[in-house]
Amino acid sequence: MEISRLQRKDENEWWIAxxxxxxxxxxxxxxxxxxREMDEKVYEQVTNVATLPGIVKASYAMPDAxxxxxxPIGGVxxxxxxxxxxxxxxxxxxDISCGxxxxxxxxxxxxxEPAKERLxxxxxxxxxxxxxxxxxxSLNPKEMxxxxxxxxxxxxxxxxxxxQDLARIEEDGCMAGARxxxxxxxxxxxxxxxxxxxxxxNHYLEVQHVAKVFDHGIASTFELSEGDIVLSIHxxxxxLGHQIGTEFLTRxxxxxxxxxxxxxxxxxxxxxxxxxxxxxxxxxxxxxxxxALANRQIITHLARQAFGEIFPDAELPLxxxxxxNTCKTEEHMVNGRKMQLFVHRKGATRAFGPGNPMVPDxxxxxxxxxxxxxxxxxxxxxxxxxEKGMNxxxxxxxxxxxxxxxRHQALRQWRGREVIDGLAARGVIIRSRxxxxxxxxxxxAYKDVSAVVESADRAGLASxxxxxxxxxxxxx
Amino acid sequence: MSDPHxxxxxxxxxxxxxxVGRSKAExxxxxxxxxxxxxxxxxxxxxxxxxxxxCAADDDELLLVEWLNTLIYEMATRKxxxxxxxxxxxxxxxxxxxxxxxIDVDRHxxxxxxxxxxxxxxxxxxDRPGLWRAQCVVDV
Numbered sequence: 001m002e003i004s005r006l007q008r009k010d011e012n013e014w015w016i017a018x019x020x021x022x023x024x025x026x027x028x029x030x031x032x033x034x035x036r037e038m039d040e041k042v043y044e045q046v047t048n049v050a051t052l053p054g055i056v057k058a059s060y061a062m063p064d065a066x067x068x069x070x071x072p073i074g075g076v077x078x079x080x081x082x083x084x085x086x087x088x089x090x091x092x093x094x095d096i097s098c099g100x101x102x103x104x105x106x107x108x109x110x111x112x113e114p115a116k117e118r119l120x121x122x123x124x125x126x127x128x129x130x131x132x133x134x135x136x137x138s139l140n141p142k143e144m145x146x147x148x149x150x151x152x153x154x155x156x157x158x159x160x161x162x163x164q165d166l167a168r169i170e171e172d173g174c175m176a177g178a179r180x181x182x183x184x185x186x187x188x189x190x191x192x193x194x195x196x197x198x199x200x201x202n203h204y205l206e207v208q209h210v211a212k213v214f215d216h217g218i219a220s221t222f223e224l225s226e227g228d229i230v231l232s233i234h235x236x237x238x239x240l241g242h243q244i245g246t247e248f249l250t251r252x253x254x255x256x257x258x259x260x261x262x263x264x265x266x267x268x269x270x271x272x273x274x275x276x277x278x279x280x281x282x283x284x285x286x287x288x289x290x291x292a293l294a295n296r297q298i299i300t301h302l303a304r305q306a307f308g309e310i311f312p313d314a315e316l317p318l319x320x321x322x323x324x325n326t327c328k329t330e331e332h333m334v335n336g337r338k339m340q341l342f343v344h345r346k347g348a349t350r351a352f353g354p355g356n357p358m359v360p361d362x363x364x365x366x367x368x369x370x371x372x373x374x375x376x377x378x379x380x381x382x383x384x385x386x387e388k389g390m391n392x393x394x395x396x397x398x399x400x401x402x403x404x405x406x407r408h409q410a411l412r413q414w415r416g417r418e419v420i421d422g423l424a425a426r427g428v429i430i431r432s433r434x435x436x437x438x439x440x441x442x443x444x445a446y447k448d449v450s451a452v453v454e455s456a457d458r459a460g461l462a463s464x465x466x467x468x469x470x471x472x473x474x475x476x
Numbered sequence: 477m478s479d480p481h482x483x484x485x486x487x488x489x490x491x492x493x494x495x496v497g498r499s500k501a502e503x504x505x506x507x508x509x510x511x512x513x514x515x516x517x518x519x520x521x522x523x524x525x526x527x528x529x530x531c532a533a534d535d536d537e538l539l540l541v542e543w544l545n546t547l548i549y550e551m552a553t554r555k556x557x558x559x560x561x562x563x564x565x566x567x568x569x570x571x572x573x574x575x576x577x578x579i580d581v582d583r584h585x586x587x588x589x590x591x592x593x594x595x596x597x598x599x600x601x602x603d604r605p606g607l608w609r610a611q612c613v614v615d616v
Contacts, residue, residue: 039488067488069594069613094591094615131515131586132555132579190552201588201616239552242615246545246592253541253595254534266537267595406486407514407588407616436516436587 001038012063012459013392016043021264022050029393029459030063034451037404041067042074048264049077053272054085056334056341060393062348063455064402064447068093070267073347076396078332080341081273086261087281088270089252091344092327094245096288098203098236099323099349100371101169101296102382103316105229105307109209109471112229115310116429119207120472122306124431127205127299128197129476131434135196137298144188145180147195148240151290152321155297161318165300167360168318169293170350177329178290179283183240184247187284190239191291196298200437202400203235203476204373205303208380208468218366218384218465222319230468231307231316232380233299234373235476236325237292244288248281273342282327289326296321319382320369324349324399330358332394343394351385351397351462359385370462372453373400376430376473377423377443381453383462397462401449410445411436419443432475441475478607482510485597487613492597493544494611500536500600501563503608504543508561508574511544514616515551516584521559523575532569536600539568540610544593547574548614552589555579591615 006014006028014035016026026046030038042065049071050059056078065074070090079085105112112119128135139147147154152173153166166173198205210228213219224230237244252269259272271278300318307314327344334341352359352368359368367384374380378401389395405413416435419442423430432438450467457464480502485492491514495506512518527550531542543563551557558576579586596613603609 041488069490069596069615073489090594130581131589132581134555186549190549199589200586242552242591243549245615246548249592249594250533250538250541250545254538265595266598269595403489406488407491408484408486411587433581434585434587436585440587 001035001040001043003035005043012455016047018050022047024050024055024058026050026059028061028065029455029461031451031455034063034455038065039067042072045072046075048268049075051264052086052268052270053261054079054083056080062396062398064398064400064452066402068346070269071344071346074398074402075346076344076348076393078341078343078394079273080339085273085342086270087273087278087327087342088268088344089245089248089281090267090269091346092285093325093346094242095236095325096241096245096285097292097323098325099292099321100232100234100373101300101321102230102232102319102371103300104223104319105231105314105316107229107311107314108227109229116472119310120429120431122309123205123303123472123474126302126306127474129433129474130437131200133197134193137195138192139195147294148180148183148287148290149178151175151293152297155294160298160301165297165318169321170323173293175286175289177283178286180287182280182284183244183287187240187243190243194238195295196302197238198235198299198476199238200476202441204376205299205474206232206470207472208232208470210466211379211469212467214464214466221362221366222369222382222465224382224466231303232371232373233296235295235299237288238295240291241288244284248284251277285327289323292323320371322349322371345396347399348396349399350395351389352395353385353387353390370397372398374449375401375443375446376441376470376475377428378449380468381464382466382468383453383457384465386460386463388460389462392459392461398452398456401446401452403445404447405445407440410440410442414439414442428470429472430475438475480506482506482513484510484513485611490613490615492611492613494609497608498606500608501565503610504540504563505561507540507544507610508547508558511547511590511614512558514590514614515586515588516557518559520584521557522577523559524577526573526575528573530571534568537598539570540600540612541593541595541598543570544614548590548592550574557584588616
């Protein structure tokens with residue numbers, strides 16, 4: 001991105017003053033080198049979002065921002081329903097409530113080392129992953145609606161996981177306001193065989209070791225020490241979420257004229273929050289959130305069973321589950337006034353600071369865990385929400401590394417087998433059904449996740465707690 | 477005049493599909509092949525069975541989005557991949573056929589599933605007489 005077009009407010013904070021039809025400024029949080037590498041399209045998209053009706057304070061981009069559809073990936077924008085604020089299917093993303101959850105294992109790297117291969121095989125056998133894979137659970141229409149209303153809470157009631165898990169999931173595992181009747185039959189059909197599946201692309205299940213602790217105080221509240229083994233799951237709402245996103249994106253694109261919304265580009269398709277279409281999307285999207293929470297809860301259960309086969313005494317309590325493709329109704333202080341806002345986070349993680357009533361004890365004492373997924377060859381990070389971050393971008397942070405290379409370019413550059421062998425030589429076990437998928441997801445096709453996380457930390461969006469490195473990766 | 481063909485367009489996290497043809501319908505058919513190419517090598521997919529599809533939209537561009545989304549839905553629910561397409565467009569209504577086979581993970585090695593078509597880089601245009609282009613970014 002051309003740096004001369006930005007006004008530097010701080011080491012990691014860049015502003016674009018409103019011009020043309022922008023209603024508010026655009027703000028990008030990133031180091032100078034990340035800004036220089038950033039796609040010009042982020043500039044276009046973050047300023048386009050600033051033109052939308054009812055936007056509050058600013059249109060934000062996180063340090064991992066890259067070219068998305070409509071909103072940039074790594075985009076955050078909040079809207080006031082009373083001021084004609086809008087909701088956008090493209091501002092949430094097709095993989096509604098895609099997110100990361102991390103479980104503690106209370107095992108150490110030393111303890112799992114001798115059983116690594118066996119554990120990898122067991123996880124790979126139990127957890128459906130990849131294009132065309134199906135879950136064991138098939139829901140009838142009544143069960144489907146109950147799942148869409150109940151989320152992870154429904155999954156726990158069906159025997160997947162424990163009640164204790166729910167306190168460690170956003171919204172206590174059940175998103176209120178979900179409207180199963182707003183989810184089309186096609187979306188439900190697309191989901192029928194996909195409950196408890198990882199999906200493909202950048203989705204994964206990883207066994208990771210805590211390679212470094214940056215903040216020992218917060219790490220001890222999160223029960224993390226160097227050498228510990230944790231398990232992280234990155235996936236979303238599967239076919240149901242994709243179909244909801246697909247259908248509402250085109251419905252919104254076809255209806256903007258009817259709502260009197262003038263858009264700089266059709267890709268920004270949206271609807272007023274209080275319109276019939278806006279409310280229908282909200283209800284369906286919240287059902288999609290519940291689908292993602294239930295899906296991660298079922299996969300958690302399968303992962304616990306797999307661990308139990310090898311380590312019969314292992315307990316895998318949930319550290320936290322946080323989504324990075326959502327629109328949530330939240331209260332924020334704006335210019336000294338408490339406001340109820342609809343906060344879109346597309347490829348951005350909620351990062352609530354200490355004392356926030358939405359975060360359970362004892363996590364609330366130190367800030368919400370912010371789970372950042374990396375690549376299978378580099379690292380993932382755990383950060384904590386900060387008080388400062390609540391005022392920077394409505395309590396939001398980055399969500400991952402972001403690609404630096406297209407899938408096709410990666411296919412030309414790497415072979416899946418070579419990637420797997422190279423990682424095996426470094427002690428990382430990869431299990432995948434598709435060598436093409438592995439090549440497309442080669443670690444070299446991604447930006448440096450450490451630079452992204454350090455920038456988020458320095459900007460004050462969230463603070464670094466621990467670095468996790470992969471031991472086993474089950475690739476979707 | 478350019479022969480009908482398809483291309484994949486680079487896009488940060490996702491990927492763009494483009495079909496080029498002598499008519500709008502042919503460009504749509506080629507965009508269908510590009511969609512398969514996002515997932516696997518289209519030449520690895522055998523045209524063993526066909527399915528009938530139809531969709532409609534208010535304009536040409538949203539019709540392309542609907543066409544691709546219809547194929548994505550059929551791939552997801554039938555667990556199939558498609559190699560060849562036949563499209564007929566009357567006004568803003570499309571009827572067509574797609575030939576393909578069930579996904580065979582070992583043989584097709586599908587890299588990534590497509591979630592949906594988007595309005596980004598969406599374009600259906602006759603760039604010059606007898607040369608149609610149909611393209612958009614798809615979310616993977």
